[in-house]
Amino acid sequence: MPRWDHLRWLAKRGLPDPYLRGRTPVQDSGLRCVARWSYGPSTWVDIRATPNDTVVFLSRGSGVSIIRFRGQDSLRLDLLADINSRSLTGRCQVRDTLLYVNSGGVECYNVSDLSHPDLLNWLSQPLIYDFFVVDTLLYTSSRDSFRVFSVANPANPRRLGACADSGFVMYVSGNHAYLGHQAGLFILDVTNPAAPHRISSLGYDVLSISVRDTLLYFGTTEFALHVYNVKDPTTPFPVGSLSNIEAHDIYLPPTCDTVLYTPKLHVINTVDPANPRQIGFVDCPGWDYGVAAVPALNYVLVADYFKGMVAVNVANPTAPVLDTMAFAGDQALDITIDNGKAYLASYHAGLQILDVSDPTKPSYLGCYDTAGASKNVTSATAHDSFAFASWNVPRMLVIDVTDPRHPMRVRGWDSVPTLPQDMVLRDTFLYIAGRLRFNVVNVARPREPVLVGSCVSMDGVRFGLAVRDTFAYEVADAFNVINISLPDSPRVVTTISRGSTNLSVLDTLIVCAPGPIVWYSLANPAVPVPIDSIDMGHWVTGVTAANRTIYACSGPSYSTLYAISIADLHQPRVIDQTSLPYTARRVTYVAPYVYAAMWEAGVAIYETTAAGVAERELTVQPGCGRLRAVPNPASNRLRITGAARAAPVVVYDAVGRNVGIEAARNKGGTVELNMAGLRSGVYFVEVGENPRTEVLRVVRP
Numbered sequence: 001m002p003r004w005d006h007l008r009w010l011a012k013r014g015l016p017d018p019y020l021r022g023r024t025p026v027q028d029s030g031l032r033c034v035a036r037w038s039y040g041p042s043t044w045v046d047i048r049a050t051p052n053d054t055v056v057f058l059s060r061g062s063g064v065s066i067i068r069f070r071g072q073d074s075l076r077l078d079l080l081a082d083i084n085s086r087s088l089t090g091r092c093q094v095r096d097t098l099l100y101v102n103s104g105g106v107e108c109y110n111v112s113d114l115s116h117p118d119l120l121n122w123l124s125q126p127l128i129y130d131f132f133v134v135d136t137l138l139y140t141s142s143r144d145s146f147r148v149f150s151v152a153n154p155a156n157p158r159r160l161g162a163c164a165d166s167g168f169v170m171y172v173s174g175n176h177a178y179l180g181h182q183a184g185l186f187i188l189d190v191t192n193p194a195a196p197h198r199i200s201s202l203g204y205d206v207l208s209i210s211v212r213d214t215l216l217y218f219g220t221t222e223f224a225l226h227v228y229n230v231k232d233p234t235t236p237f238p239v240g241s242l243s244n245i246e247a248h249d250i251y252l253p254p255t256c257d258t259v260l261y262t263p264k265l266h267v268i269n270t271v272d273p274a275n276p277r278q279i280g281f282v283d284c285p286g287w288d289y290g291v292a293a294v295p296a297l298n299y300v301l302v303a304d305y306f307k308g309m310v311a312v313n314v315a316n317p318t319a320p321v322l323d324t325m326a327f328a329g330d331q332a333l334d335i336t337i338d339n340g341k342a343y344l345a346s347y348h349a350g351l352q353i354l355d356v357s358d359p360t361k362p363s364y365l366g367c368y369d370t371a372g373a374s375k376n377v378t379s380a381t382a383h384d385s386f387a388f389a390s391w392n393v394p395r396m397l398v399i400d401v402t403d404p405r406h407p408m409r410v411r412g413w414d415s416v417p418t419l420p421q422d423m424v425l426r427d428t429f430l431y432i433a434g435r436l437r438f439n440v441v442n443v444a445r446p447r448e449p450v451l452v453g454s455c456v457s458m459d460g461v462r463f464g465l466a467v468r469d470t471f472a473y474e475v476a477d478a479f480n481v482i483n484i485s486l487p488d489s490p491r492v493v494t495t496i497s498r499g500s501t502n503l504s505v506l507d508t509l510i511v512c513a514p515g516p517i518v519w520y521s522l523a524n525p526a527v528p529v530p531i532d533s534i535d536m537g538h539w540v541t542g543v544t545a546a547n548r549t550i551y552a553c554s555g556p557s558y559s560t561l562y563a564i565s566i567a568d569l570h571q572p573r574v575i576d577q578t579s580l581p582y583t584a585r586r587v588t589y590v591a592p593y594v595y596a597a598m599w600e601a602g603v604a605i606y607e608t609t610a611a612g613v614a615e616r617e618l619t620v621q622p623g624c625g626r627l628r629a630v631p632n633p634a635s636n637r638l639r640i641t642g643a644a645r646a647a648p649v650v651v652y653d654a655v656g657r658n659v660g661i662e663a664a665r666n667k668g669g670t671v672e673l674n675m676a677g678l679r680s681g682v683y684f685v686e687v688g689e690n691p692r693t694e695v696l697r698v699v700r701p
Contacts, residue, residue: 009512012182031563031606035355037362038063038602039329042303044290048094054294055114056301057099059089060329062601064101066114071297075311075324080114088579088600093133108154121156129426130174136195139177141167148193161194173211178207185319187219187233199234210250215273219247227273236478240274248289251510259317263288263302267317282320284310306330306348328369332597334379337590341404343387347381351389351453353404359593359605365404381425386446388430390420398446415451423467423602429487433465433474434699440487453488464503471525475512477501481526493526508544517552519566534564534572542587550634551594553584561596580604627687633699640671640685647688675700
């Protein structure tokens with residue numbers, strides 16, 4: 001559900017909102033965000049039309065897409081730019097060369113250059129439910145207050161006044177603001193911005209509001225459109241209504257005073273406000289929440305939750321026709337990286353394919369779309385020319401991705417006993433975790449998959465699957481160890497009564513969550529032995545491990561990415577953390593980047609160079625003294641003093657790779673390292689063996 005419905009649903013039940021809260025800027029730490037692909041559900045659309053051009057601003061996921069719209073001969077949509085916002089987006093509103101976006105706060109962008117929007121300001125406090133801009137005034141509504149700001153200088157908003165009113169949706173017309181809340185529709189006098197105050201109210205649970213002249217139009221949760229006369233806003237009175245209308249948004253074209261659009265799409269004739277009547281209808285294949293129109297081009301544009309932007313031709317308003325759907329995106333539930341491409345299971349929006357050959361510039365390649373098919377893609381994996389995605393009926397698809405811009409379905413396969421919830425592709429076998437069953441599929445010939453083995457597994461939806469050597473590990477309500485040495489006869493050999501949401505294999509360890517993060521020894525793969533754990537204080541929604549580091553999504557709103565060193569298995573410690581725009585369901589690592597699939601906020605990519613190896617302060621062997629690295633920074637020769645005589649010395653780069661420098665020892669026990677062949681950067685010198693080791697940070701200028 002969109003932001004305002006989410007908030008309304010929680011408020012009715014007296015529940016706090018765990019996700020949509022104001023966020024502090026992401027800090028540049030060892031986990032450095034290098035790029036985002038913020039596509040997700042679409043919630044709002046606004047238009048800037050001039051005699052020569054039409055530009056569309058589409059809120060989706062955790063960003064806004066800027067799109068040039070052309071529709072004279074055939075419809076064309078050109079993506080000009082993507083804006084990455086701080087959190088999930090709601091209303092976006094364009095005013096001349098300024099774009100305002102609700103992302104928990106209000107972001108303001110200069111869009112005079114449409115290809116290079118420039119962030120001017122983020123108004124972060126308090127958490128803002130909705131906003132509206134008129135001239136140089138910004139009106140905001142939060143949990144317990146209505147505020148008015150001057151944005152004459154957009155880079156420096158200045159608060160003018162406030163009052164104790166609230167609303168999940170808002171509209172401002174003339175000297176009055178209209179707030180929609182589950183407790184009613186409130187009308188405020190804002191003639192004096194320093195002293196706004198309520199003057200009347202109506203007893204409806206309001207979904208949407210629009211005003212034209214002296215008429216107030218609003219949609220309610222009872223699926224009705226109401227028309228009130230507000231010539232005197234202190235005493236509004238009903239004029240007309242229309243039932244069976246689902247109006248999450250209302251658009252009144254400024255050039256036509258007889259037509260009203262709602263995003264389902266209802267075309268409503270309002271020439272007689274006392275008797276509004278529906279004259280046209282299109283049921284868009286999704287959940288429709290925002291609507292705008294381009295009357296000059298005879299199109300209505302719908303922000304369709306998981307189908308992106310839907311263009312409807314209304315040249316004949318009594319018979320509107322679906323024309324185009326583009327920019328689809330939904331919950332990012334699974335992600336796999338193969339040969340510079342990311343394959344994203346985007347739930348209702350299909351299998352999305354991104355180019356991440358340069359992780360700092362992810363770009364959209366193509367999609368096997370589920371538009372109109374009512375299919376849910378919950379897991380995906382790929383290698384070389386083929387991808388495999390979960391489906392409903394059939395339960396799995398084989399997709400040829402030789403041309404990722406035009407992926408082609410080559411097989412719909414229903415021989416797998418249960419819907420795939422997670423999949424691991426290794427060599428010619430596809431291992432599938434599903435409800436009650438674990439399956440092994442031979443995909444040596446991808447167009448003709450063959451089920452070779454299956455066994456009864458535990459109940460509950462699979463949250464994570466990993467494969468190492470001849471064993472598979474799956475987690476859900478419990479933790480199963482499955483022997484796969486004979487692919488035609490997989491069998492559960494161990495069940496650990498511990499539910500989890502994710503897991504990852506790291507060398508001879510397996511790491512799983514969701515409560516405390518626990519790591520097990522796989523010295524005997526059939527019987528994992530718990531070694532230690534770290535309690536993050538909150539649920540963990542995604543976890544992966546690499547280079548003696550665990551990357552996990554947790555925190556108060558499940559939207560903080562942590563780097564946790566387990567270089568010493570019994571002394572884990574957080575070495576880095578950074579804010580995510582939203583909760584990450586799946587986290588994966590492909591050196592040196594962490595990819596976070598963030599449910600409705602798309603994908604975020606983090607560089608891990610500064611967190612690759614943890615600098616540790618542990619006790620060294622008795623009598624050897626304190627280790628020192630001199631000189632530091634080290635141009636060529638580096639000397640390590642204080643090392644035990646036989647202690648091994650290994651040099652790692654910033655992402656944890658052994659750079660292969662051999663240590664030379666002199667008679668005095670000093671270790672000498674030749675750093676001349678290394679590039680500039682940060683390196684880590686590890687001296688000794690667990691549990692008695694020490695790591696020194698060294699800079700090569």
